[in-house]
Amino acid sequence: MIYSRSAAGPDAVCVEYLDGGALSFMTAAAADRLSALAAAAIVVPATTRTVRQFNRIRLPGRPWRYAVTTNGGNILDNGRPDRHWRTGLDAEVRASGATLSQVNAELCSRISDSFVQRFRVADHLFPYLVVDPAALPPEFLPEWDAWCRPRGWSASRQGRKIYTMPVAVCKSRAVTEVRRRLTDSGELAPNARLVAAGDGALDAAMLRSADAAIRPLHGELEELAWTHPNLTVTGASGIGASEEILDWFEKFRQLPAGRSPARIGSTRSALRRTSTSGAPSRKR
Structure with a gap:
């Protein structure tokens, strides 16, 4: 939904500031459509950003009852991280393989200033790197991912960032929990449909678990040629895809139950692809 200044068009509106400077943008049309969607349906923002990074954004449609940050590591309930969710998740991470300290130590032994610009740990949960793509050794990501997998972690790249994730x-797990809470409280009907959008490998499980999903014609999933039977791909790439995604959401919302949204509007079906595996295949 949001893009950098360089990707924004002349009608873009700023939705994020950092240190007083404009950082992220939406088109004016996308901002209007997101506001309208949030007034008619339950919208749950889901992001890999940390809690602090997410709270910098002023998305149209706020305030949100629920939001998912830190790739599902945190569920925000009325803006506050849910401690019960995080405590249970931390315990599961500790029991499932290598600790964060062990992963950080191994990662630090494999990187150098020649291709890594920043090393960060997101909400005391997972590390990520900001890299120079032109200087990144081609073997680094597959070798790092191969070390992580048997230890209960994985590695993926999205743009200039490489995430190492438990x-x-x-x-998808956090979204499922939010859906359970909304159903239990009566705010959401038990048979309510879930639709999702995302563009990175870390979004694949969430897209796969939705009743219907859409991704833009750009990003890591496009590079991986990732698809699934429930998936639609936009016809536009870049910031124009955000408007198309929101149009698709609205048209899906208006469909009678049981109708497929696969070819709504100008979007095109992703079934032209051949891969339907649960995880993105790596072609780097």
Whole structure:
């Protein structure tokens, strides 16, 4: 939904500031459509950003009852991290493989200033790197991922960032928990449909678990040629895809139960692809 200044068009509106400077943008049309969607349906923002990074954004449609941050590591309830969710997740991460300290130590032994610009730990949960893509050794990511997998972690790249993620930390699990809470409280009907959008490998499980999903014609999942039977791909790439995604959401919301949204509007079906595996295949 949000893009950098360089990707924004002349009608873009700023939705994020950092140190007084404009950082992230939406088109004016996308901002209007997100506001309208949030007034008619339950919208749950889901992001790999930390709690602090997410709270910098002023998305149209706020305030949100629930939001998912830190790739599912935190569920925000009225803006506050849910301690019960995080405590249980931390315990599961500790029991499932290598600790964060062990992963950080091994990662530090494999990187150098020649291709890594920043090393960060997100909400005391997982590390990520900001890299120079042109200087990144081609063997680094597959070799690092191969070390992580048997230890309960995985590695993936999204743009200039390389995330090292505990397998237990996943947006789809947090979204499922939010859906359970909304159903239990009566705010959501038990048969309510779930639709999702995302563009990175860390979004794949969330897209796969939705009743219907959409991704833009750009990003890591496009590079991986990832698809699934419930998936639609936009016809536009870049910031224009955000408007198309929101149009698709709204048209899906208006569909009678049981109708497929696979070819709503101008979006095109992703079934032209051949891969339907649960995890993105790596072609780097």
